[in-house]
Amino acid sequence: MTSDTKIESLPRPADVSRRGFVGGLSAGILAAASEPARAESLADVPDRGPGADLGAHSERSRFVKLDRIPEATPGKRNVDPSDAINSKTPHQKLVGNITPTDLHYERSHSGVPDIDPAQHRLLVHGMVQKPLVFSVEDLKRMPSVTRVVFIECTGNGWENWKKADPDVTVQNTHGLVSTNEWTGVPLKFLIDLVTKDKGAHWMLAEGGDGAGVDRSIPLTEEIVNEAFVAYGQNGEPLRPAHGFPMRLVMPGFEGNLNIKWLRRLKFGTAPWMTRWETARYTQLLASGKARQFQLRMETNSVITHPSGMMQIQPGYNRISGLAWSGHGKIAKVEISTDGAKSWKQAQLSQPVLSKAQVRFQMDWVWDGKPTKIVSRSTDEQGNVQPDRQSFIAAMGTNALFHYNAQQTWSIDEAGRVRNVLA
Amino acid sequence: MSSRNKLFLAGILTAGVLSAPASAFDFGRPATPAEIKLWDIDVDPNGRGLPDGSGTVAQGKQIFASYCAACHGDNGQGGIKDRLAGGQGTLASNMPVKTVGSFWPYATTLYDYIHRAMPYPTPGSLSTDETYAVTAYILSLNGIVPADGKVDKESLPKIRMPNRDGFTPEPEFDPAKLFRRK
Numbered sequence: 001m002t003s004d005t006k007i008e009s010l011p012r013p014a015d016v017s018r019r020g021f022v023g024g025l026s027a028g029i030l031a032a033a034s035e036p037a038r039a040e041s042l043a044d045v046p047d048r049g050p051g052a053d054l055g056a057h058s059e060r061s062r063f064v065k066l067d068r069i070p071e072a073t074p075g076k077r078n079v080d081p082s083d084a085i086n087s088k089t090p091h092q093k094l095v096g097n098i099t100p101t102d103l104h105y106e107r108s109h110s111g112v113p114d115i116d117p118a119q120h121r122l123l124v125h126g127m128v129q130k131p132l133v134f135s136v137e138d139l140k141r142m143p144s145v146t147r148v149v150f151i152e153c154t155g156n157g158w159e160n161w162k163k164a165d166p167d168v169t170v171q172n173t174h175g176l177v178s179t180n181e182w183t184g185v186p187l188k189f190l191i192d193l194v195t196k197d198k199g200a201h202w203m204l205a206e207g208g209d210g211a212g213v214d215r216s217i218p219l220t221e222e223i224v225n226e227a228f229v230a231y232g233q234n235g236e237p238l239r240p241a242h243g244f245p246m247r248l249v250m251p252g253f254e255g256n257l258n259i260k261w262l263r264r265l266k267f268g269t270a271p272w273m274t275r276w277e278t279a280r281y282t283q284l285l286a287s288g289k290a291r292q293f294q295l296r297m298e299t300n301s302v303i304t305h306p307s308g309m310m311q312i313q314p315g316y317n318r319i320s321g322l323a324w325s326g327h328g329k330i331a332k333v334e335i336s337t338d339g340a341k342s343w344k345q346a347q348l349s350q351p352v353l354s355k356a357q358v359r360f361q362m363d364w365v366w367d368g369k370p371t372k373i374v375s376r377s378t379d380e381q382g383n384v385q386p387d388r389q390s391f392i393a394a395m396g397t398n399a400l401f402h403y404n405a406q407q408t409w410s411i412d413e414a415g416r417v418r419n420v421l422a
Numbered sequence: 423m424s425s426r427n428k429l430f431l432a433g434i435l436t437a438g439v440l441s442a443p444a445s446a447f448d449f450g451r452p453a454t455p456a457e458i459k460l461w462d463i464d465v466d467p468n469g470r471g472l473p474d475g476s477g478t479v480a481q482g483k484q485i486f487a488s489y490c491a492a493c494h495g496d497n498g499q500g501g502i503k504d505r506l507a508g509g510q511g512t513l514a515s516n517m518p519v520k521t522v523g524s525f526w527p528y529a530t531t532l533y534d535y536i537h538r539a540m541p542y543p544t545p546g547s548l549s550t551d552e553t554y555a556v557t558a559y560i561l562s563l564n565g566i567v568p569a570d571g572k573v574d575k576e577s578l579p580k581i582r583m584p585n586r587d588g589f590t591p592e593p594e595f596d597p598a599k600l601f602r603r604k
Contacts, residue, residue, distance in 0.1 A: 124453075125453055125462070131453040133450055134449065138450045206464070210542070211538070211539040211545065212463070212538035214538070218595050218600050218601075266464065271597050272466045272534075273466065273527065273528050273530070274534065275526075275531055275535040278526060278531055278589070279520065279531070284518055286514065287514060289588055289589065290588055290590070291590055292591050292592065293592045294592040295594075295595050296594065
């Protein structure tokens with residue numbers, strides 16, 4: 001969004017007490033700063049002077065503390081990193097649409113392998129005319145695509161299936177989704193190089209990690225046209241935690257399909273029924289049957305400012321958050337500040353990209369009475385993010401994965417923001 | 423790459439066309455059958471990919487005690503990592519217990535997963551016969567293979583797991599229907 005529209009949308013100064021304005025901001029954007037504002041007069045602002053030497057790369061300000069948090073299964077927070085199975089993005093401290101590279105969420109099934117790119121190879125074989133082996137350098141010489149997409153662990157949101165722990169942040173509840181710009185070789189280019197058999201409609205993608213994570217991928221027109229083997233992340237080589245030196249990127253699909261440390265693609269006629277697509281990433285319904293091959297990530301959104309464990313002041317508050325959909329572009333985001341009784345449309349930062357997170361915001365004057373705030377997104381296909389009650393009615397509470405119900409934050413009379421089910 | 427091919431590539435990149443015959447370019451190198459065999463470890467539900475060899479429940483019990491019980495518990499239960507046995511009849515309850523016996527739909531997946539991913543510190547370190555043996559033992563813990571049983575590439579795909587019919591495909595990606603109309 002431009003600064004012009006932001007200014008237009010602000011309440012007139014007469015409506016906003018200085019205390020309320022500063023309070024709202026400090027609960028939001030400035031939550032990342034470790035020091036409260038102390039320069040009440042311009043005379044208090046420290047003098048200018050020569051700064052530190054220029055470096056080979058730039059670090060964050062010492063006043064900014066941004067960290068992911070390693071966690072385990074639902075409710076298992078503050079775990080030792082050796083017991084962690086994922087590490088979550090601090091959305092409550094971030095702005096804009098792009099997740100900083102080192103804060104992109106991570107889910108790894110057998111740690112982060114230390115791979116020498118000179119010794120890494122990608123084997124593409126199976127039902128093909130010409131099985132080939134590629135090096136990282138081979139991939140970098142090929143025509144490339146660059147695209148901003150979200151990647152989301154299917155476990156994102158899993159803290160709230162059965163109950164809502166009040167004292168959690170949006171990092172705990174929604175820290176398993178992030179958006180980066182990825183660069184790599186279109187899958188279609190590789191398919192043409194090996195000359196895939198026309199009847200081979202499924203592809204096995206396998207990683208070079210200790211677990212050899214592998215998934216069967218249906219070669220729909222959409223997937224063949226959009227998937228790519230990435231070696232670049234936000235303009236630099238992939239970070240090891242995100243698949244260095246190469247990974248599959250599957251825009252809009254389960255994070256687990258975006259195989260990291262990719263070392264093998266095999267073409268065949270049917271899914272392989274790997275451990276991850278049978279025992280793991282399937283959703284147990286109330287009937288006791290499990291939904292399988294629910295590969296696409298659903299329409300979703302969450303308010304990040306203000307969100308869990310923040311405290312706001314009466315008066316002007318800017319509500320902001322992120323929305324995303326595996327079906328395409330977000331068409332609109334609505335926000336309710338009265339517990340889902342009435343809804344108002346939020347502004348979306350432009351341009352809105354397909355299968356990428358988009359920042360939304362809305363101005364709000366809080367009257368100081370306890371209430372609940374909640375967002376709901378609608379994508380360009382018309383999919384509406386469900387309310388929790390209808391979502392649970394359809395999925396039960398045992399599915400573990402693919403939670404995309406609306407996230408509600410309660411606000412008490414002191415302005416304390418807490419996680420609630422609805 | 424030859425200079426002629428470089429010219430081809432430059433022309434195609436400039437035009438933004440990626441659908442030209444890619445075989446015109448010399449990317450990568452042919453994979454030899456011998457090296458493909460080294461990496462081609464996947465096993466499908468029909469048993470394709472299962473190697474020659476076999477293992478008994480009795481052998482598997484000993485291997486399990488040495489390499490698996492520290493994380494998965496003495497009988498595949500009560501360990502610090504995934505529970506492997508029991509849980510049948512719990513899937514529709516409020517506390518479902520998903521194990522090999524209660525949840526996994528294919529016995530072939532068990533061989534594949536042990537072979538590729540276990541034991542956690544040294545994946546792939548078990549021999550073919552040891553992998554069959556551990557597979558047999560875990561199946562026996564769930565009452566799927568008898569205590570004096572044995573599995574190999576013929577018998578494993580024929581095992582009908584208790585939860586074989588416990589999965590409902592998402593209609594959009596149902597393997598039985600996807601690509602059928604083409």
